[in-house]
Amino acid sequence: MNVLLLIVGCVMDMVSAIVILAPLLVSLGRVYGIxxxxxxxxxxxxxxxxxxxxxxGINLIVAMSAFRENFSSIARGVLPFVGLMLVGLLIVSFVPALSLGLQ
Structure with a gap:
């Protein structure tokens, strides 16, 4: 599911992706007890x-126009933050007690 959502996030804006995928994933999550x-x-x-x-990379394009930099320099600058977000995603995905505050 994480890989599918990452791919969808690369090619589609967030609101459209949520409207399309949320009903499907919530029903699938209920089946698996998520x-x-x-x-x-x-x-x-x-x-x-x-x-x-x-x-x-819609946010990269916005940053490119705001900072008047080329796409590659913006993409290189954001890589460490994407890495940290991936680590956080793995923690949230596989340790649900931490993200929901459950014991």
């Missing part, structure tokens, strides 16, 4: 990482 709030957190993190990665 809390809907936890699933929503995972979706938002995945889609945001997708917005920061090429080929489309």
């Amino acid at each position: 809390d809907p709030v936890h699933l929503g957190i995972i979706m938002i993190i995945n889609l945001e990482i997708g917005l920061l990665t090429p080929p489309l």
Whole structure:
């Protein structure tokens, strides 16, 4: 599911992806016993990482025009942050008690 959401985040804006995928993933999450709030957190993190990665990288294009830099320098500058977000995504995805505050 994480890989699918990362790919969707790369090519689609967040609101459209949520409107299209949320009903499908919530029903799938119910089958596998995933809390809907936890699933929503995972979706938002995945889609945001997708917005920061090429080929489309909508947030990168906005930053490119705001800072008047070329696409490659913006993409290189954002790589450490994408790495940290991926680590956070792995923690949230595989340790649900931490993200929901459960014991």
